[in-house]
Amino acid sequence: MQVMTFSPEPGAGFAVDGYARATCKIGVLCVTYGAGGHNVVNPVAGSFSERVPILVISGGPGEEKRKLGVLIHHQAKEIESQFHIFQEITCAAKIINDPRTAATDIDAVVRAVWLHQQPGYIEIHQDMVEREIEVPREVLEWDGTLAHAHSDPRKVEEAARDTTARFNRARKPAAIIGIETFRYKLTREIVELGEKMGVPCMTTVLAKGAFPMDHPQYMGVNIGPISPPPIRERVDEADLVLNLGTLLTDMNLGSRLPHLPREKSIWAVQNKVDISYHTYTEVTLRDYVKALLKAPLRQHHEKVEYCDNLAPQPPGDARQIQVSDMLWEVNKFLQGRKGYMVVAESGDMLFAGLDIKVGHCGTYLAQGYYASMGFGVPGALGAQIGTGQRPLILCGDGAFQMTGPEICHAPRYKLNPIVILMNNGGWGIFRPVTERQDLLALPSWPYAQLAEAWGGRGFHVQTVGELRAALAEADQIPSFVLIEVRVDPYDLSPVTIKYIKASVGQEQ
Ligand SMILES: Cc1ncc(C[n+]2csc(CCOP(=O)(O)OP(=O)(O)O)c2C)c(N)n1
Numbered sequence: 001m002q003v004m005t006f007s008p009e010p011g012a013g014f015a016v017d018g019y020a021r022a023t024c025k026i027g028v029l030c031v032t033y034g035a036g037g038h039n040v041v042n043p044v045a046g047s048f049s050e051r052v053p054i055l056v057i058s059g060g061p062g063e064e065k066r067k068l069g070v071l072i073h074h075q076a077k078e079i080e081s082q083f084h085i086f087q088e089i090t091c092a093a094k095i096i097n098d099p100r101t102a103a104t105d106i107d108a109v110v111r112a113v114w115l116h117q118q119p120g121y122i123e124i125h126q127d128m129v130e131r132e133i134e135v136p137r138e139v140l141e142w143d144g145t146l147a148h149a150h151s152d153p154r155k156v157e158e159a160a161r162d163t164t165a166r167f168n169r170a171r172k173p174a175a176i177i178g179i180e181t182f183r184y185k186l187t188r189e190i191v192e193l194g195e196k197m198g199v200p201c202m203t204t205v206l207a208k209g210a211f212p213m214d215h216p217q218y219m220g221v222n223i224g225p226i227s228p229p230p231i232r233e234r235v236d237e238a239d240l241v242l243n244l245g246t247l248l249t250d251m252n253l254g255s256r257l258p259h260l261p262r263e264k265s266i267w268a269v270q271n272k273v274d275i276s277y278h279t280y281t282e283v284t285l286r287d288y289v290k291a292l293l294k295a296p297l298r299q300h301h302e303k304v305e306y307c308d309n310l311a312p313q314p315p316g317d318a319r320q321i322q323v324s325d326m327l328w329e330v331n332k333f334l335q336g337r338k339g340y341m342v343v344a345e346s347g348d349m350l351f352a353g354l355d356i357k358v359g360h361c362g363t364y365l366a367q368g369y370y371a372s373m374g375f376g377v378p379g380a381l382g383a384q385i386g387t388g389q390r391p392l393i394l395c396g397d398g399a400f401q402m403t404g405p406e407i408c409h410a411p412r413y414k415l416n417p418i419v420i421l422m423n424n425g426g427w428g429i430f431r432p433v434t435e436r437q438d439l440l441a442l443p444s445w446p447y448a449q450l451a452e453a454w455g456g457r458g459f460h461v462q463t464v465g466e467l468r469a470a471l472a473e474a475d476q477i478p479s480f481v482l483i484e485v486r487v488d489p490y491d492l493s494p495v496t497i498k499y500i501k502a503s504v505g506q507e508q
């Protein structure tokens with residue numbers, strides 16, 4: 001087992017999330033009681049809301065200490081306060097304080113993590129660590145497999161029949177792929193289904209990467225009303241939209257209510273299928289997709305064109321670089337190269353990243369819904385450990401100042417991400433909507449020098465040509481690389497501009 005340590009606990013929390021998110025395996029996070037446990041509440045809350053399977057193991061004060069009746073160091077309100085906090089952000093939480101039930105309690109939490117694809121929590125009291133515990137036979141003989149939820153086969157069959165009838169009547173169906181397809185390792189089946197149906201396939205914001213971006217049927221990211229016009233028009237024209245594993249979040253919908261009428265849509269998510277106004281419960285996504293793969297679906301042959309939000313790149317390499325130039329240059333860089341994944345931080349880069357195209361089965365990771373700053377660098381380190389793909393991290397200066405220094409751990413684990421640090425001198429995404437601009441400013445760090453001091457390579461670029469050259473060089477450098485890209489404080493990515501306009505209620 002690979003054990004890694006980080007500097008502040010949030011780094012460890014995001015790294016475990018990144019590992020689990022990228023590999024669809026359970027990641028384990030170990031923290032000390034109180035100061036440590038409370039320090040990972042934010043990353044674990046992110047794993048909870050975006051359905052990433054991790055197991056949190058925390059220490060806890062022993063029985064002897066409790067009996068003293070005094071306050072125990074690291075305690076917040078009650079001794080049990082940390083446990084109560086984690087009950088809110090996990091699907092199962094147990095304090096392990098009884099040797100007779102310890103094994104079954106741990107077993108139950110691990111099974112729940114897998115079943116719900118959400119974090120679980122175990123608190124092991126100090127005086128329990130060395131205790132002998134009773135292990136029931138079924139736990140001893142467990143073959144290591146973890147079960148997903150079960151379906152009712154009759155409901156699966158009927159849901160698939162109902163879907164087939166509607167699909168075969170539809171003239172212009174389309175599919176929107178959601179994050180559950182990736183979490184339940186269904187990408188191969190979803191691609192097969194997309195090909196069998198022959199319809200345009202889009203993803204939500206959170207699920208970017210769940211459908212291969214270089215597949216001829218991939219149309220791009222659907223963000224409701226602020227999608228690229230061809231996507232918006234195609235969804236409006238659709239007489240049936242098949243939503244597979246799509247969580248209904250404001251981010252996925254461009255902060256508006258869905259404009260898909262229910263009678264024209266099918267939603268398969270969270271172990272149920274809603275078809276028009278009917279609901280089939282106890283139908284897992286896996287069984288539903290498998291049933292559709294066997295169903296007599298009419299094949300369409302629609303020609304699909306990939307679209308993003310980028311205007312054509314103006315010519316000239318000596319130009320002052322803009323955010324959209326960075327996106328163009330990263331796309332060109334990725335086009336000819338295998339073995340890269342992209343990780344996008346929160347802030348402008350969360351929206352900017354939607355215009356990145358990673359081919360060759362490269363992973364794409366971002367907290368597309370919970371959207372916590374600080375995920376990028378440590379999340380990418382965890383993801384590289386899990387997949388071996390080299391991360392290209394898109395990160396703002398604000399987010400880097402939160403957890404970016406975790407990059408100093410890269411050399412000792414032989415990890416080598418490339419960090420593209422967009423330095424706009426502050427919390428840029430809020431500049432168009434904030435009166436007190438002074439509150440958004442950040443001190444400038446010597447980013448490139450810090451990278452060198454931490455065992456990596458640092459670049460500082462200001463023009464399009466300099467970024468292109470730095471990326472090409474970074475590709476050949478075995479250590480981690482940080483490229484600081486100086487941009488205008490008011491320059492933002494195309495999707496952020498649309499998102500802000502939509503949020504403040506302006507027309508696009
Ligand atoms: C932990 C956390 N705190 C606060 C926020 C709210 N927030 C979202 S974006 C942002 C500023 C991002 O600044 P920066 O990383 O420099 O990115 P930029 O938009 O400037 O490119 C803030 C404060 C958040 N998402 N997460």
Ligand SMILES: [Mg+2]
Pocket residue numbers: 396397398422423424425426427428429
């Ligand atoms: Mg910034």
